[in-house]
Amino acid sequence: MGPDWPGKSNDLISWYLEIAEGEERTAPALVLRILMTNFAAIHTSSMAFTYALFELAAHPEHLLPMREEVESVVKKQGWSKAALNSMVKVDSFLRESQRLNPGATVEMTRKVVAKEGFRFTDGIIVALVYVTSRAIHYDEVNYENSTKFDGFRVAQERVEYTANHDPSQDIFKRQMITTAVDHLPFGNGRQACPGRFFAATELKAMLAHLVVNYDIKAEVEGVRPPDAMVSLRITPSPSGKLCFRKRMD
Ligand code: HEM
Numbered sequence: 486m487g488p489d490w491p492g493k494s495n496d497l498i499s500w501y502l503e504i505a506e507g508e509e510r511t512a513p514a515l516v517l518r519i520l521m522t523n524f525a526a527i528h529t530s531s532m533a534f535t536y537a538l539f540e541l542a543a544h545p546e547h548l549l550p551m552r553e554e555v556e557s558v559v560k561k562q563g564w565s566k567a568a569l570n571s572m573v574k575v576d577s578f579l580r581e582s583q584r585l586n587p588g589a590t591v592e593m594t595r596k597v598v599a600k601e602g603f604r605f606t607d608g609i610i611v612a613l614v615y616v617t618s619r620a621i622h623y624d625e626v627n628y629e630n631s632t633k634f635d636g637f638r639v640a641q642e643r644v645e646y647t648a649n650h651d652p653s654q655d656i657f658k659r660q661m662i663t664t665a666v667d668h669l670p671f672g673n674g675r676q677a678c679p680g681r682f683f684a685a686t687e688l689k690a691m692l693a694h695l696v697v698n699y700d701i702k703a704e705v706e707g708v709r710p711p712d713a714m715v716s717l718r719i720t721p722s723p724s725g726k727l728c729f730r731k732r733m734d
Pocket residue numbers: 522525526527529530533588592593594669670671672673674675676677678679680681683684
């Protein structure tokens with residue numbers, strides 16, 4: 486039948502089967518790969534959304550502008566992938582939430598393969614490198630008022646950018662999916678998270694649905710439930726509570 490045939494599945498198991506060879510093409514090896522992908526995909530996305538809800542409840546002034554944006558975009562483009570791309574405020578809000586809430590104090594573990602290790606300019610030699618993503622995200626050199634949550638930090642910038650550039654020629658470099666040395670929620674470089682396009686689509690769709698259908702309130706006004714630390718990892722409070730109600734108007 487060759488590599489393509491009518492009705493061929495287009496899913497994760499099929500993609501793995503297509504490239505796996507030798508001992509990688511056995512059921513245990515494929516199951517481990519799928520479990521590993523689930524591990525990379527699920528807790529990260531749920532944590533990112535929980536953080537976004539905590540930030541929204543603590544900074545409720547962001548809700549109505551996002552509601553207006555989503556309603557206006559959906560009116561023109563329906564609930565589509567293209568519509569999600571046009572939700573500039575929703576994208577900016579999630580990006581800011583990820584900036585202030587990376588999943589760990591350090592990310593991007595890299596094993597040095599050179600036998601002599603990696604030598605920093607001060608002479609220190611290491612075999613393993615981590616990047617201090619949280620410190621970078623909170624650095625005033627990189628972000629003005631860096632500790633302040635400003636959900637629309639890049640939204641206006643993007644509107645202005647888009648108005649002045651041909652969208653087919655250039656892309657705004659500070660979207661939720663864009664990685665950079667000063668924005669590392671998805672890592673950076675060759676090993677940057679390959680699931681980030683999927684994650685951004687699902688998180689934006691969920692947040693857009695939420696802001697048009699629900700009102701949200703913090704349990705204690707303006708207070709964001711405190712994070713929990715697990716070794717080098719930081720997680721949203723497992724006991725934090727928020728109040729939701731179906732939108733009344
Ligand atoms: C908000 C959600 C997510 C966050 C914050 C996140 C974050 C990350 C980070 C920080 C890395 C390490 C990047 C580096 O070392 O430079 C990574 C790698 C990875 N992520 Fe995600 N991720 C998310 C969602 C997903 C999803 C939905 C999938 C799959 C559908 C996924 C699959 C992977 C895989 C396979 C890797 C390893 C890439 C490699 O080593 O080549 N991630 N992710």
